[in-house]
Amino acid sequence: DQQVKQNSPSLSVQEGRISILNCDYTNSMFDYFLWYKKYPAEGPTFLISISSIKDKNEDGRFTVFLNKSAKHLSLHIVPSQPGDSAVYFCAARESGAGSYQLTFGKGTKLSVIP
Amino acid sequence: SAVISQKPSRDICQRGTSLTIQCQVDSQVTMMFWYRQQPGQSLTLIATANQGSEATYESGFVIDKFPISRPNLTFSTLTVSNMSPEDSSIYLCSVAIGPGNQPQHFGDGTRLSIL
Secondary structure (H helix, E strand, C coil), X not given: CCCEECCCCEEEEECCCCEEEEEEECCCCEEEEEXXXXXXXXXXXXXXXXXXXXXXXXXXXXXXXXXXXXCEEEEEECCCCHHHCEEXXXXXXXXXXXXXXXXXXXXXXXXXXX | CCCEEEEXXXXXECCCCCEEEEEEECCCCCEEEEEEECCXXXXXXXXXXXXXXXXXXXCCCCCCCCCEEEEECCEEEEEECCCCHHXXXXXXXXXXXXXXXXCEEECCCEEEEEC
């Protein structure tokens, strides 16, 4: 049973437009959420995170939105650039002292078309 | 963030053999972890590597199959034992630098193929 779901395996967006990547979760104990970007033959690179006490976190072109009631988060990339083409993973962590385990989705492959 | 070096980057092995993967970090870190990513799947935590004591394994993973060492705060190894084709995956080391809401950082992974 997947606790973190990324229902879109792939997404294509024109350069300069907005990319929206979605993630749903089922575990109400998750309180910290992260997005990672992964290029081929490289490890996942941390992109942006959000705590459950917030509903939005912004870092340059990247914004993460969290809707706790819907158990849904999304990553917005504006404007999209060809270098953003990668696989994006959503991850979540449960609350609790000393809790480090991350639960990952299967990823969404983003292609930004020049 | 820490610089994480993982060796080897890839290998092709015969079934029944074992391979040890090394993870070296350029600074002392609180926690080190080992993940597996099977083809088309998400990253799955194998175990937490504990410095100076036995690793903590997740459900479905056992020490006999995936022995882990962590002799100090900057180094860990994962051994994949008695390999079969089902063990063909990417194996990734990750680290958590501090407590609280801190992201984990990953090495580039080891792509393992079993013939």
